[in-house]
Amino acid sequence: MATQTGLPLFVLGQGADPHSEKGVECPGELPPASDPDLVERARKAKEALGDRLFVLGHHYQRDEVIQFADVTGDSFKLAQQAAARPEAEFIVFCGVHFMAESADILTGDGQKVVLPDLAAGCSMADMATFDQVEECWEALEDAGLAGEVVPVTYMNSSADIKAFCGRNGGVVCTSSNAKRALDWAFEQGRKVLFLPDQHLGRNTAVLEMGMSLEDCVVWNPHRPGGGLTREQLDRARMILWKGHCSVHGRFTPESVDDVRARIPGVNVLVHPECRHEVVLKADHVGSTEHIIKTLQAAPAGSSWAIGTELNLVKRLATMFPDKNVSFLDRTVCYCSTMNRIDLPHLVWALESLVLGDVVNRITVDDDTAHWARVALDRMLALP
Numbered sequence: 001m002a003t004q005t006g007l008p009l010f011v012l013g014q015g016a017d018p019h020s021e022k023g024v025e026c027p028g029e030l031p032p033a034s035d036p037d038l039v040e041r042a043r044k045a046k047e048a049l050g051d052r053l054f055v056l057g058h059h060y061q062r063d064e065v066i067q068f069a070d071v072t073g074d075s076f077k078l079a080q081q082a083a084a085r086p087e088a089e090f091i092v093f094c095g096v097h098f099m100a101e102s103a104d105i106l107t108g109d110g111q112k113v114v115l116p117d118l119a120a121g122c123s124m125a126d127m128a129t130f131d132q133v134e135e136c137w138e139a140l141e142d143a144g145l146a147g148e149v150v151p152v153t154y155m156n157s158s159a160d161i162k163a164f165c166g167r168n169g170g171v172v173c174t175s176s177n178a179k180r181a182l183d184w185a186f187e188q189g190r191k192v193l194f195l196p197d198q199h200l201g202r203n204t205a206v207l208e209m210g211m212s213l214e215d216c217v218v219w220n221p222h223r224p225g226g227g228l229t230r231e232q233l234d235r236a237r238m239i240l241w242k243g244h245c246s247v248h249g250r251f252t253p254e255s256v257d258d259v260r261a262r263i264p265g266v267n268v269l270v271h272p273e274c275r276h277e278v279v280l281k282a283d284h285v286g287s288t289e290h291i292i293k294t295l296q297a298a299p300a301g302s303s304w305a306i307g308t309e310l311n312l313v314k315r316l317a318t319m320f321p322d323k324n325v326s327f328l329d330r331t332v333c334y335c336s337t338m339n340r341i342d343l344p345h346l347v348w349a350l351e352s353l354v355l356g357d358v359v360n361r362i363t364v365d366d367d368t369a370h371w372a373r374v375a376l377d378r379m380l381a382l383p
């Protein structure tokens with residue numbers, strides 16, 4: 001199968017995130033995907049809502065949805081943008097659940113954040129539950145280590161986990177500021193508990209901060225004591241949570257070897273959620289926003305193999321027809337949960353708002369929001 005852009009498209013089932021999709025039905029009448037008027041309906045609803053509405057779109061969203069975003073960006077830029085729109089009554093978040101939660105935390109009480117499909121979760125965020133993280137922290141306290149550990153959570157985590165970090169002197173980071181967040185954390189303490197993406201934590205520590213792989217240990221929440229000995233914990237500087245992205249985790253070092261053999265002179269550009277062995281073999285690494293900027297600045301005629309979500313890679317191929325853009329691995333699929341936000345769900349959410357019905361509102365309780373905001377504000381204040 002080939003995409004419109006000519007990129008090879010191999011979709012390996014949509015099961016990348018079974019937990020986040022389970023049992024979440026749309027509570028209303030979705031327009032059929034075959035309705036030829038969907039684009040016009042979305043446009044009209046947006047027009048009717050005018051300045052009361054602000055639509056945010058993550059780079060991994062489908063084209064059919066991204067065309068209606070007022071701002072597109074990576075998770076850091078979208079968090080900043082949500083915080084900078086106090087006048088918008090409705091923030092429709094075309095992205096995943098943890099992003100909409102962060103937008104609710106960063107916006108005022110009168111502002112309502114809507115996620116067009118509640119099944120748009122994130123399997124990585126689901127890999128660190130509040131109870132598991134509390135259990136880990138208690139074990140670190142029992143070992144007399146918690147006082148020197150600063151918790152840092154990736155944006156891709158639930159509001160509970162962000163609040164945990166806020167309460168315990170920690171911070172949130174995204175893929176575009178992970179180094180700055182870790183620099184800050186190591187000014188506050190001697191060790192970091194990095195949640196929930198072990199790959200972003202390891203890649204940043206080793207490739208950007210000069211740590212060694214031996215400085216990093218992995219806490220497995222499914223093993224007693226995280227599966228670590230006291231000595232390992234004592235020696236570690238980075239305690240990485242055993243979590244990963246089910247999309248980026250599929251790229252392999254062989255994908256890089258293979259693309260280099262197929263495309264002479266190709267530049268390999270990957271997201272830091274990829275495994276360390278993959279990032280080591282790549283030429284460049286960076287957030288989604290960084291990936292776009294790198295392509296923008298690349299010379300015409302250059303070849304690029306991109307290791308990130310397929311919707312973005314397809315869009316890059318369309319945006320930069322003067323460059324050869326390909327997908328790093330033919331067997332990697334779309335992010336199934338990002339893809340949940342489609343045009344029927346967007347039209348349904350927007351038309352409901354026009355009728356005065358705020359559907360799929362995402363709210364975070366006051367205490368959680370307060371402490372999560374502490375951790376988010378520390379991130380937004382990073383130099």
Ligand code: 13P
Pocket residue numbers: 073074075076122156174175176273286287288289
């Ligand atoms: P960015 O932080 O680069 O936007 O990527 C985040 C991501 O994976 C969203 O799921």
Ligand code: SF4
Pocket residue numbers: 017060096121122123124125156245246247248309335336337338
């Ligand atoms: Fe989560 Fe990975 Fe999808 Fe991002 S791409 S939303 S980290 S599963």
